[in-house]
Amino acid sequence: MSGINSSKLIQWFNQVKRDLPWRKTKEPYAIWVSEVMLQQTQVITVIPYYLRFMKRFPDLFALAEAEQEEVLELWRGLGYYSRARRLWEGARYVVQMTEGRMPENYDALLTIKGVGEYTAAAIASIAYEERVPVMDGNVKRVLSRILRWEEDVEKARSRRFFLEYLKEVIPGDCPGDFNQGMMELGATVCTPKNPRCEQCPLQEDCESFALGDPQVYPVKKSKEKPTEAFRPTLILLHRGQVLLKKRPTTGLLANLWEFPGEEMMIPSLEKFREGKEWYGLYKNQISDPTYDEIVKELLSRNPSVKGPLVHTFSHRRWQMVWVVLDLDDVIDKSSEVRAGKDSQLKEDGLCWMDVKELDRIALPVAFQKIWTKLQER
DNA sequence: AATTCGGGGAG
DNA sequence: CTCCCAGAATT
Numbered sequence: 001m002s003g004i005n006s007s008k009l010i011q012w013f014n015q016v017k018r019d020l021p022w023r024k025t026k027e028p029y030a031i032w033v034s035e036v037m038l039q040q041t042q043v044i045t046v047i048p049y050y051l052r053f054m055k056r057f058p059d060l061f062a063l064a065e066a067e068q069e070e071v072l073e074l075w076r077g078l079g080y081y082s083r084a085r086r087l088w089e090g091a092r093y094v095v096q097m098t099e100g101r102m103p104e105n106y107d108a109l110l111t112i113k114g115v116g117e118y119t120a121a122a123i124a125s126i127a128y129e130e131r132v133p134v135m136d137g138n139v140k141r142v143l144s145r146i147l148r149w150e151e152d153v154e155k156a157r158s159r160r161f162f163l164e165y166l167k168e169v170i171p172g173d174c175p176g177d178f179n180q181g182m183m184e185l186g187a188t189v190c191t192p193k194n195p196r197c198e199q200c201p202l203q204e205d206c207e208s209f210a211l212g213d214p215q216v217y218p219v220k221k222s223k224e225k226p227t228e229a230f231r232p233t234l235i236l237l238h239r240g241q242v243l244l245k246k247r248p249t250t251g252l253l254a255n256l257w258e259f260p261g262e263e264m265m266i267p268s269l270e271k272f273r274e275g276k277e278w279y280g281l282y283k284n285q286i287s288d289p290t291y292d293e294i295v296k297e298l299l300s301r302n303p304s305v306k307g308p309l310v311h312t313f314s315h316r317r318w319q320m321v322w323v324v325l326d327l328d329d330v331i332d333k334s335s336e337v338r339a340g341k342d343s344q345l346k347e348d349g350l351c352w353m354d355v356k357e358l359d360r361i362a363l364p365v366a367f368q369k370i371w372t373k374l375q376e377r
Numbered sequence: 378a379a380t381t382c383g384g385g386g387a388g
Numbered sequence: 389c390t391c392c393c394a395g396a397a398t399t
Binding site for chain 3: 036
């Protein structure tokens with residue numbers, strides 16, 4: 001193997017690197033936050049989230065002292081919400097175990113939940129200049145082109161080979177710049193489509209450039225299509241408030257808020273479109289009997305079923321339909337009906353929220369879409 | 378080894 | 389539309 005000209009890469013990196021907020025520091029905590037946010041998320045998306053997050057939680061202690069709820073609120077819209085929970089848990093773990101001193105090497109960093117091989121290597125190499133290679137999507141693409149790697153880059157064999165290769169070529173000085181250089185190269189020059197080979201500092205090392213076929217790499221098998229589902233949703237309004245429900249602590253959109261409803265298979269969509277089945281859904285979601293009669297009355301008036309509005313996740317696709325039930329259309333002595341009932345609602349994770357608060361809480365984008373649509377009238 | 382975790386940028 | 393993104397944990 002010919003190898004990578006690491007000094008040329010590092011020199012290139014220091015000339016052209018983008019001016020990013022997390023490159024102004026070598027604080028391991030700050031690097032940690034940035035690396036977690038950058039998991040499966042593009043730089044341009046992360047920047048505003050990172051700035052807000054670091055302003056609110058400037059150090060490990062600020063984060064460790066916070067409520068999980070507030071961390072999720074700041075994470076809203078960024079996706080992969082378990083990252084936020086684990087970052088928060090990790091901060092508390094470090095504060096508790098070592099009085100807030102970050103683990104100072106790759107192996108120790110790995111003991112933090114939510115810190116995997118990539119993130120541990122990134123923090124160790126950038127903050128501590130430890131000679132450990134990172135491997136992310138950028139690095140896989142760059143290496144697959146340099147080596148003309150014909151196997152699926154997602155396979156374990158590929159990963160092992162790339163890591164062994166990188167261990168050989170990563171330099172002892174400025175390993176962090178080498179790692180960031182590889183990623184910067186993938187992000188700005190060795191891009192998935194139309195790579196800018198004329199700008200590449202590793203052009204002479206690149207077998208696929210020599211043979212003129214960089215665009216055929218990396219080899220990977222095509223992805224599965226998202227599973228189709230639909231999502232009937234109840235919008236209950238009452239005196240300027242809307243009924244929200246806390247999602248389960250695991251799985252999709254864990255610990256976030258939603259409008260009551262549940263995911264179902266597509267075949268049952270028609271019944272909901274026809275206005276049937278909504279009361280069954282309601283009782284399924286809201287065991288508290290307080291509003292049963294009112295909801296029955298409102299549903300008997302055949303409220304129009306709105307939607308569908310489509311929201312796509314990585315491997316699931318929701319067709320969302322919803323009905324709006326304004327309790328004020330039935331009640332005039334409303335304060336009386338609600339008095340003393342909130343405690344019962346709480347057992348279902350339910351909560352009346354001021355409409356004004358909706359843009360502050362951790363409400364997933366899927367439900368923001370519904371609310372936005374609903375406001376347009 | 379394969380699945381499950383979001384949401385948005387770019388072409 | 390499709391593909392991909394400074395991945396990690398679970399099964």
